[in-house]
Amino acid sequence: MTDASPSLVDLLRPVKHVLLDFDGPVCSVFAGLAAPEVARRLRLGLLAASEQAPPGDETETDPLALLRLIADARPDLAVAADAALAALETEAVRIGRPNPGGESVLRACARSNRAVSVVSNNAGAAIEAYLSDHGLSGYVTGIFGRSPGDPSSMKPNPRLLLAAMDAAGSRPDECIFIGDAARDVEAGYAAGVATIGYANKPGKDTRLSSAGAVVVVDSMQLIADALA
Ligand SMILES: [Mg+2]
Numbered sequence: 517m518t519d520a521s522p523s524l525v526d527l528l529r530p531v532k533h534v535l536l537d538f539d540g541p542v543c544s545v546f547a548g549l550a551a552p553e554v555a556r557r558l559r560l561g562l563l564a565a566s567e568q569a570p571p572g573d574e575t576e577t578d579p580l581a582l583l584r585l586i587a588d589a590r591p592d593l594a595v596a597a598d599a600a601l602a603a604l605e606t607e608a609v610r611i612g613r614p615n616p617g618g619e620s621v622l623r624a625c626a627r628s629n630r631a632v633s634v635v636s637n638n639a640g641a642a643i644e645a646y647l648s649d650h651g652l653s654g655y656v657t658g659i660f661g662r663s664p665g666d667p668s669s670m671k672p673n674p675r676l677l678l679a680a681m682d683a684a685g686s687r688p689d690e691c692i693f694i695g696d697a698a699r700d701v702e703a704g705y706a707a708g709v710a711t712i713g714y715a716n717k718p719g720k721d722t723r724l725s726s727a728g729a730v731v732v733v734d735s736m737q738l739i740a741d742a743l744a
Contacts (some may be wrong), residue, residue: 633660
């Protein structure tokens with residue numbers, strides 16, 4: 517899609533509650549403090565705190581995937597690993613790269629009286645810090661980050677989406693989810709919510725479409741324009 521087509525406008529017209537993924541649509545969390553460095557620091561921190569090396573593939577450079585590996589292998593380390601990662605994510609968002617189109621979507625939702633919940637595999641504390649730093653807290657009704665110490669809550673599990681809808685008392689057919697990963701689309705499907713795919717990198721459009729995204733856009737501004 518290259519412009520706000522009628523289909524996007526039609527899709528968004530009945531929507532009262534926008535569920536918004538964070539990393540990608542709102543900001544690039546690891547644009548300043550890179551993901552592999554965060555994974556390295558997470559390993560080092562756990563190693564410093566215990567006598568054994570933390571479990572998990574030494575080659576895993578995705579901090580969230582590493583958290584899952586650690587929690588699967590050593591459930592006793594899950595809470596500490598999650599807290600350590602949350603602190604690193606909070607540091608990362610302070611030097612992350614905002615997505616101007618994401619902010620436009622937040623403002624367009626406010627202007628059109630739509631509620632927004634952020635639904636993310638990132639830590640709620642990091643999301644709160646970002647929104648607060650950027651003066652955006654007032655645009656968001658709810659923040660649903662991963663359940664601390666329980667990486668199984670992360671998408672593609674629909675749990676966080678279901679919690680966001682439950683908290684607002686909204687039905688799936690009044691909601692839309694916007695995410696940039698196939699796991700977002702899968703979580704949306706499992707929660708009964710249509711998902712707009714945001715393809716912010718080459719090749720993502722095909723993955724998002726194959727996963728079942730109702731529409732794929734390459735710019736958050738298109739969604740903001742259609743909401744207005
Ligand atoms: Mg994302």
